[in-house]
Amino acid sequence: QVQLVESGGGLVQPGGSLRLSCSTSKDIFDIYVMGWYRQAPGKQRELVAIITGGGNTDFADSVTGRFTISKDNALNTVYLQMDSLKPEDTAVYYCNARHYGLGRNYWGQGTQVTVSS
DSSP: OOOOEEEOOEEEOTTOOEEEEEEOOHHHHHHSEEEEEEEOTTSOOEEEEEEOTTOOEEEOTTTTTTEEEEEETTTTEEEEEEOSOOGGGOEEEEEEEEETTTTEEEEOOOEEEEEOO
16 A cells, blocks of 8 residues: 655744655655645645656746755655745645556645744
C-alpha cells in the first residue's frame, strides 16, 4: 500500500514561513510526479506546486515567487517551502504522487496550515 507521510503544518503569522515535508517509498518517489495541493474551507482542492523526477517544477500563480518545491532523493522526501505567507494560504495541504502513464494517483492524509495574527 502506498503511503505518503506529511509533516510540518501549523499556525504562523502573516509574513512568516513554514516548510512541509512528504516522505514515501523509493519506487514511488523515483517515477511519480510529486506535488502539493491545498483545500480551503468551502473551496475545491487546488494545485500548489509539482516537481517531476527530473526536477522540473510548476507552481500556481498565487504562490509563484513565495513557495519553493524541492526533493531529497536520498531521503525520498519532497518539501514545500512557504515564505511570505498570507491569510489566504490557510488550508489543508495534501501531498500527492501521480503517474500519468499508469493512471495512478495517491494522496497523503493532509496537514493544516493556518496563517493568522
